Amino acid sequence: DAEITQSPRHKITETGRQVTLACHQTWNHNNMFWYRQDLGHGLRLIHYSYGVQDTNKGEVSDGYSVSRSNTEDLPLTLESAASSQTSVYFCASKGAGASDTQYFGPGTRLTVL
Amino acid sequence: AQSVTQLGSHVSVSEGALVLLRCNYSSSVPPYLFWYVQYPNQGLQLLLKYTSAATLVKGINGFEAEFKKSETSFHLTKPSAHMSDAAEYFCAVSRAGYSTLTFGKGTMLLVSP
Numbered sequence: 001d002a003e004i005t006q007s008p009r010h011k012i013t014e015t016g017r018q019v020t021l022a023c024h025q026t027w028n029h030n031n032m033f034w035y036r037q038d039l040g041h042g043l044r045l046i047h048y049s050y051g052v053q054d055t056n057k058g059e060v061s062d063g064y065s066v067s068r069s070n071t072e073d074l075p076l077t078l079e080s081a082a083s084s085q086t087s088v089y090f091c092a093s094k095g096a097g098a099s100d101t102q103y104f105g106p107g108t109r110l111t112v113l
Numbered sequence: 114a115q116s117v118t119q120l121g122s123h124v125s126v127s128e129g130a131l132v133l134l135r136c137n138y139s140s141s142v143p144p145y146l147f148w149y150v151q152y153p154n155q156g157l158q159l160l161l162k163y164t165s166a167a168t169l170v171k172g173i174n175g176f177e178a179e180f181k182k183s184e185t186s187f188h189l190t191k192p193s194a195h196m197s198d199a200a201e202y203f204c205a206v207s208r209a210g211y212s213t214l215t216f217g218k219g220t221m222l223l224v225s226p
Contacts, residue, residue, distance in 0.1 A: 033214075040122075041218060042216045042218035045213060045214075048213060058213070090157070096212075098145055098209050098211055099162065099164040102214060103159075104149075104156035104157040104158070107154075
């Protein structure tokens with residue numbers, strides 16, 4: 001069965017360190033997304049990609065970057081982690097249609113000390 | 114611009130009682146609407162979606178939602194709550210030509226015996 005996986009599932013890091021969260025999907029979807037989930041804010045879009053070599057900023061992109069070198073993977077990098085980036089991060093992917101379902105990964109809980 | 118408002122960050126019901134979770138949207142064009150459920154420490158799972166076909170949409174686990182254009186609403190209902198329905202529920206909106214979703218802040222459903 002097709003799936004979307006994230007690694008690591010839990011990460012503790014220190015302020016100022018670079019951190020990369022991995023996202024891998026086997027749906028063969030062109031569209032991939034990164035969200036963060038915080039209490040009282042729901043899910044907020046960080047970055048998204050419509051295909052290889054395409055990346056776009058979302059609502060809360062400051063301090064984050066993504067790159068898309070193949071269809072399956074969209075890693076999220078925190079260039080210099082800050083305590084405000086402590087959150088749960090979700091990756092998602094979907095097909096080409098606007099009404100297509102977004103499928104979510106299990107999430108990565110990141111703590112920045 | 115699109116937005117979603119979920120009324121009530123927490124809703125409490127007794128087992129066997131009606132579940133009603135409210136969602137109002139704002140969209141300048143006909144929307145696509147989604148309800149997702151999130152169980153503790155898991156990713157989001159699609160419950161149901163409205164894609165401009167039938168206004169009454171049936172989903173998994175006995176949930177359904179009705180699209181009411183005049184009220185700009187897409188409320189989620191279930192006739193009889195189960196203990197296993199306890200989770201957080203998110204309403205989301207998209208529109209033709211766009212693949213990104215805008216989420217509401219979520220409603221936590223608490224089910225008591």
